[in-house]
Amino acid sequence: MRRRRDNVAGADESALRVVITIQHPGHVHFFRHPISVLRSRGHDVHVFARENDVAIELLEAYGIDHEVLAGESNGLFSLAAVQATYEMRLLRRARRIDPHVITAIGGVAAAHIASVLNTESLVFYDTEHASLITSLGYPFADVICTPACYRDELGSKQVRYQGYHELAYLHPNRFEPDRTVLEAVDLDPDDPFAVVRLSSWGASHDVGHEGFEKPARIVDRLEEAGVQVLLAAEGQPPADLKSYQFSTAPERMHDLLALADVVLSEGATTAAEAAVLGTPSVYVNPLSLGYTAELEEYGLCFEYTGRLRHARGVERAVSVLDESPATWERRREQLLEDRIDVTEFVTGQIEALAHPRTFDQPAQSVPDHP
Template structure:
């Protein structure tokens, strides 16, 4: 079969990395297309994934519309040449639109309930929408749910083993207690008007007072007075670092969830709750979500308190999570193949039993 995958964010590379390898190992053609993004393209190159960049970056909602239109037009031209059985993506605006005017089936993965612009543009055109079971919105007959998280497509222990040598790259020794702090840029379409930490400087000071070395990672430029806390490592080593940290504080949900499924306690500071962040807190106690007016102060105190817990606490909680949740790569491959078979046979799009993904 022939599959097209569209990439518009670094997280999409991580999510599809192993499904691409699995599909190619099974003899299928996989064509990867991307929109310009420094980190996403770096990751595609680091993982040696063949790809074509179809459009540039955007720096505002207005320019995003123009870039998206260019991307979709060029993706449509490729689809008419390739004649794919399935076009798949996270969010899936371009994938769903292009598939709807070709004979391809579209498979959209998503886990972000508040990204209403993306869902309004993609969902009506998609054939199948695959979401974690904890996703709070009910989409209808197109929706397939599964017991897992996007992060388990690439951080499940069957897919990932942390490499502790990353500590040498960032100038730490194995005995050093440290926190990773992730600051968001807040310029994504679903982030407009929101914010996380009141004062990143106060975050760093409080963690250092608690005896933690602080490593800062930021989308865009961090506050100038905190530039010395930024670390240098290749983007494909970030998960090695999260796995070694004592605690992770993040304005972004993805980084917080990545830490949590790796067994590193994560504090998520953001006014917007998500189905998967809530479940990681309520069911497994691996993530602590702070969304209210006092989120900055309360999140900081939680971060300081979790380092007093023994490491066995987090290991035990992660083991329970892994016993409950699936290797999402297997799900992605199965759903792509099922849709491709439906397309070639002319059958209606099947919806697998959510209890047996």
């Protein structure tokens, strides 16, 4: 156990100093509500970020005070230099703050800096095959929180919980879709539509893998089935599909996922976001995950990872259009009955790790299924 820090003279003894590091747009979504809750309770929360896709744009859209410490990397080879810069600058800031807890998703920087400062590190993660991140971060972390369906056993520092990252920001306690987003993408309320998410395949765990060979065929097949297609391509869309790439504020993407008739995604996060919102999703990727497999058990996500995954995934996306909307509503209700509001879990873990005698103890690991 790390050493405990006393608060400055005259400060509220129960107030915490928390450092949160953001290195991906998904991290903004995950920590958005915990940041708000912690600050409302009087805790001092410092957010540091690295430019990556629309991460900074999201922080600004949500009005989250933050400091940018490093720019984007332009590939795997530059990532090491960018990460080193980020960690060096984070160390200087964190040393002045003297935090009780440093927390992050993946947690490479958080765990490293916490080890140097002899403070607590709290890591959240859900991606089993991201071996580079886990090998660099896990050995230095104090507590690693994973969904109960996470396939790897991490020993005594692992805390499992009945939820998914996506339920930190898409649980009905935290999110209600705004139907006016349809106007922004030139759709009428009664227009059936599909969201197709294409990945860039540039992440460290994507090396050696690839996506749809001819995305235009996917669009054609969905249009034949009677739905309009909105394309969300990570990076530049294929030249012949530029007209399908929609333009709206990044914080409104979840509104579209909630209102879509089906989501076809090469990315696991987008597929899971749609599923927990009650929109049937089809995940087409050679890499299976514990949470995508579990969402398939609920009948909300359909995972295709094999050799014929592209053709089979598209046909599944077409076939779910014939199902009644009540089917997905019923399945989502069952999911939400079994799973927790993850924001409450995150804030509870931060408070418990920092002040174990003041706040409730960290949640114990839970079985894989309720």
